[in-house]
Amino acid sequence: MSEFDAIFVGAGHNSLACAAHLALKGWKPGxxxxxxTIGGAVQTREFTLPGFRHDFGAMNLSLFAGSAFHRKYANELKAQGLEFAPVADCFASAFPDGRWFGVSNDLEKTAARIAAFSAADAATWRRLVAAFPAEAEHLFRLLGSPMSARALAGTAWNLWRKKGIAGALDTGRLLLSSPRAWLEETFESPHIRATLATWGMHPDFAPDIAGGAVFPYLESMANQSFGMVLGKGGADTIIKALSGMVTLAGGKIVTDAEVAEITVSAGKATGVRLASGETHSATKAVIAGVAPKALTGKLLANGSGDAGFDTAMQKFRHAPGTMMIHLALDDLPDWRAGAELRQFAYVHLSPSLDAMSRTYQQ
Structure with a gap:
C-alpha cells in the first residue's frame, strides 16, 4: 500500500492538470x-498506417492555450516539451451548391467572405468582433466560476454592474438560447448560420438544443480574434507535458490500474481499492475524473452520503455518441468548392441547420 496526499481516478487531461498544480504546491499525488495509456480523450496514435499520427478525440487546444492554468505554468509546460502550432485559417464549411465560407484570423478576409453572402451579415460580424473582448470577460468568468450559489451570484452582480439590466439580460439570453435561435436572430444567410452552428455540434449541442448558442459564438469570435491552436506533433503534446510535470514534482502515474472502489471512513474518502486488490490511501483528497454514474453507482458503493447528489448523478444522461473516421491520405482533399479550403484546419460538411438537427436525432 502507498500513501498519497491526493489520489486521482483516471488520467485524463483534467486530472493531470490538477495533479500537476497540487504537486507544485508540495502535495504528493497518485x-x-x-x-x-494516459490522456483520456486527448491521445495521438498511429490508427491507420505507420507514420500517420491521428488525434484520437480532441484536436483543438485553443481553450487550453488560453487557460489560466497555461498562463500560470507556461514555462513548466514548455520545459516538458509542450509545443503549439498556431492556425490562421481556422474553420470552414463546404456546401452542396459549390460555395464555401471560412473564418480566418484576418478580419478583412472573413468579412469579405461573409459579404459575398450578405452585406448585412458582414456588418453584424464586425460589430460582434468589436464587442467580443468585453463580452468574453463576462462569459469566461461565468464558465470558470465554481458552481455555487455564492460564486454565481457574484458573477451575476458583476455582469449587471458593468452591462446594466438590458446588457445582462442579453448575455443571459445568449447562455440559454439554442444555436438556431441565436443564429437566425443574428444572421440572415443560411450558409453563415450553418457554418457557425457546427461549433454547437462539437460539444453535442444540435441546432435546437437549449444552452448551445454560446459555443458557436465563442468559437467563432475567438478564432476570428486570436486564431486557433493545435498541438505540434499531435494534441497529446499537452498530455506529455502535464505528465512530465507531475512526475518531476514527485507524483506517481500508474497505468493498467483500474480503481474498483473509493474507500470511505466516517463520511470521508480515504483512498482507493484497485481491481487487483491493492489498496492505496489518500490523506487529503480523492478526485475522480469519471462519468457521473460511475462515481455513485460503482466507485462509492454506499453512495456519497448526499441522497440528492446521488440521485442527480444516477439520472445524468449523456448526449448521443459521436463517430470519428480516421483516414490516411496521399494528399489533402481536392475540394470542389475551392482550393482555399485546403488551408483550413477544419472543413465541415454541414449543409444546413435542418440537416444537422436530423443527424442529431438519428
Whole structure:
C-alpha cells in the first residue's frame, strides 16, 4: 500500500492538470488509470498506417492555450516539451451548391467572405468582433466560476454592474438560447448560420438544443480574434507535458490500474481499492475524473452520503455518441468548392441547420 496526499481516478487531461498544480504546491499525488495509456480523450496514435499520427478525440487546444492554468505554468509546460502550432485559417464549411465560407484570423478576409453572402451579415460580424473582448470577460468568468450559489451570484452582480439590466439580460439570453435561435436572430444567410452552428455540434449541442448558442459564438469570435491552436506533433503534446510535470514534482502515474472502489471512513474518502486488490490511501483528497454514474453507482458503493447528489448523478444522461473516421491520405482533399479550403484546419460538411438537427436525432 502507498500513501498519497491526493489520489486521482483516471488520467485524463483534467486530472493531470490538477495533479500537476497540487504537486507544485508540495502535495504528493497518485494517479491511477485503468487503460494502458494516459490522456483520456486527448491521445495521438498511429490508427491507420505507420507514420500517420491521428488525434484520437480532441484536436483543438485553443481553450487550453488560453487557460489560466497555461498562463500560470507556461514555462513548466514548455520545459516538458509542450509545443503549439498556431492556425490562421481556422474553420470552414463546404456546401452542396459549390460555395464555401471560412473564418480566418484576418478580419478583412472573413468579412469579405461573409459579404459575398450578405452585406448585412458582414456588418453584424464586425460589430460582434468589436464587442467580443468585453463580452468574453463576462462569459469566461461565468464558465470558470465554481458552481455555487455564492460564486454565481457574484458573477451575476458583476455582469449587471458593468452591462446594466438590458446588457445582462442579453448575455443571459445568449447562455440559454439554442444555436438556431441565436443564429437566425443574428444572421440572415443560411450558409453563415450553418457554418457557425457546427461549433454547437462539437460539444453535442444540435441546432435546437437549449444552452448551445454560446459555443458557436465563442468559437467563432475567438478564432476570428486570436486564431486557433493545435498541438505540434499531435494534441497529446499537452498530455506529455502535464505528465512530465507531475512526475518531476514527485507524483506517481500508474497505468493498467483500474480503481474498483473509493474507500470511505466516517463520511470521508480515504483512498482507493484497485481491481487487483491493492489498496492505496489518500490523506487529503480523492478526485475522480469519471462519468457521473460511475462515481455513485460503482466507485462509492454506499453512495456519497448526499441522497440528492446521488440521485442527480444516477439520472445524468449523456448526449448521443459521436463517430470519428480516421483516414490516411496521399494528399489533402481536392475540394470542389475551392482550393482555399485546403488551408483550413477544419472543413465541415454541414449543409444546413435542418440537416444537422436530423443527424442529431438519428
Amino acid at each position: 494517479i491511477f488509470e485503468r487503460s494502458a
